[in-house]
Amino acid sequence: MAEGQRRAHILVIPYPAQGHMLPLLDLASLLSDRFRLVVTVAVTQGNLPLLSPLLSRSPAVSTLVLPFPENPSLPRGLENTMFLSWPQFGLLHRALGGLHGPILRWARARPDPPDAVLSDIFVGWTARLAAELGVPRLVFSPSGAFALAVMNSLWRRMPQRSDVDDPNELVAFPSIPGSPVYRWCELSTLWRSYKRGDPVSEFIKEGMLANLGSWGLVVNTFSDLEGTYLDHLRNEYLGNPRVWAVGPLAPSHGTASAAERGGPVSVPAEKVAAWLNGCEEGSVVYVAFGSQAMLSPPAAAALAAGLERSGARFVWAARAGTAVPEVFEERAAGRGLVIRGWAPQVAILAHPAVGSFVTHCGWNSVIEAAAAGVALLAWPMGADQFTNAQLLVEAGVGVRVCDGGPTSVPDPDELARAVAESVGEPGRERRERAKAMGTRTMQATTEGGSSYKDLVKLVGELSKLATM
Structure with a gap:
């Protein structure tokens, strides 16, 4: 200017x-x-x-x-x-x-x-x-x-x-x-x-x-x-x-995510980080479905069963009102962490222990995961989420784990297999592609990156309007 x-x-x-x-x-x-x-x-x-x-x-x-x-x-x-x-x-x-x-x-x-x-x-x-x-x-x-x-x-x-x-x-x-x-x-x-x-x-x-x-x-x-x-x-x-x-x-x-800023965080980021610090790199599955999607009781039960049978470590951010089975947390104690309400999502995704993300594929969650370099397990619910899921699969950083929609319920055994593979050897290549995308994502917004350049061009066009 x-x-x-x-x-x-x-x-x-x-x-x-x-x-x-x-x-x-x-x-x-x-x-x-x-x-x-x-x-x-x-x-x-x-x-x-x-x-x-x-x-x-x-x-x-x-x-x-x-x-x-x-x-x-x-x-x-x-x-x-x-x-x-x-x-x-x-x-x-x-x-x-x-x-x-x-x-x-x-x-x-x-x-x-x-x-x-x-x-x-x-x-x-x-x-x-x-x-x-x-x-x-x-x-x-x-x-x-x-x-x-x-x-x-x-x-x-x-x-x-x-x-x-x-x-x-x-x-x-x-x-x-x-x-x-x-x-x-x-x-x-x-x-x-x-x-x-x-x-x-x-x-x-x-x-x-x-x-x-x-x-x-x-x-x-x-x-x-x-x-x-x-x-x-x-x-x-x-x-x-x-x-x-x-x-x-x-x-x-700051680093608050779109989901996190939808309400008060139920568990401080420091407490979650302390739990994650005790996990091996890339060994944890993060599960969250955003600020609008709500799992039906059968879907929540299938998710709980799939997580339990997978043998994988996990953090499940269960939106208030989600029907988490009563005995699930007891059986998963030590291996899983259930957060009731809002979670510090950006901090969780950025932690080295997190290797994959079960998500509804809301766009804010998608690009937060992309920036963190985390692979995705896609469970779309509605809105733009089916196209987002397809984009992730075609990019080689995601895989579908549920047909999706408000009434869909995944098979617990198939979900368990997908979760286990996502943080195991079968998912290594996908995780590596996600990490590479994370690097490119961050480069886009730094000076000289494509998004930075577009932002400068946008500001230039807007500034011209003040002279007209």
Whole structure:
């Protein structure tokens, strides 16, 4: 930025889900703290307490605190997906559209209105907001490029099933590199919930399609992992080169993971580290399923049985409410550690004793594991997780251990075999590939790396907007 040049003002609008808000706020902190852009984050009152710890570490980031729009169909005070049941997700999407007017009035009243809007992929209504302000809108994707390509294809093509009762009917994506094919039940639940003519569904569809006309796209990924799909997005998604891969995004201050920052950590990192210090290198399996996925009681029982029969050491971060069998912890004492609630995930993955990770393949968990160089055992549940799992398998750093979905239950013996192999000799090659990817992942965000260069280019384009 030239001396004396006005700093660009970026209005950041997240979507209130932990896996969406936190990486976008990490990016906001980078833009403000490292590159000295003026950043304002729009947040509702109910979400402010969840974000305050992060925002307090970046004092230059301003907040625009707004009351949550009234919606009689949503419980009062529940403004984040972590507190909602699935049928309420669509209602949340549409309710957030009510922020359009208050944000527009705020921006027009400021002496320094925003030069650009940077908003989550799930708040597509901000495209119209940006247009009314006369500024560019950039889409932020907390998911990877491959998953985004699949999601975009779904909303643009709206494929139909020939047999509406067959959840295993195959859907092909011939325009995406590699021509992936998925079962109907593996596609985005949000997309599968679409009902033609329903006001909520049509609002969501309109927003997803509005993303296609955005000025730019920022993706929480890195080119070494998804270069082919990033090129696809440039050519097919936007039709322009303004696609920047800036990941893996991580907290600017500290090492808390996205999952960890979703609530209070139940066990201090020091206590977990002390337990791991007594384990051989690469001998421990870490098990966690993020902030949204909840194992059914049969699935939790199968997981417990598989861990016990594997003979492997493990750390299981069991989300509150998970039906861990009562006698399991007693039988696994000394060999396994069960953490009830939130775990210090980044610290666990970074420990040399951890050799593999049983995961739902949420994107934040995927790239945290990639940065740590840990191999993955994929148990996808929904959203973008099936595409993420396929990406990991094709990269040679992951293997599927469950068909996936909320009702799927793995065979305990097959799971036990996969767990044992993942930290044994049969999994050595996969672990070595994961370590190599970990090195490349960290290189991407260091000075001269691909993500660092893309971040600098992004800042350069944003800075230009302040002179227009």
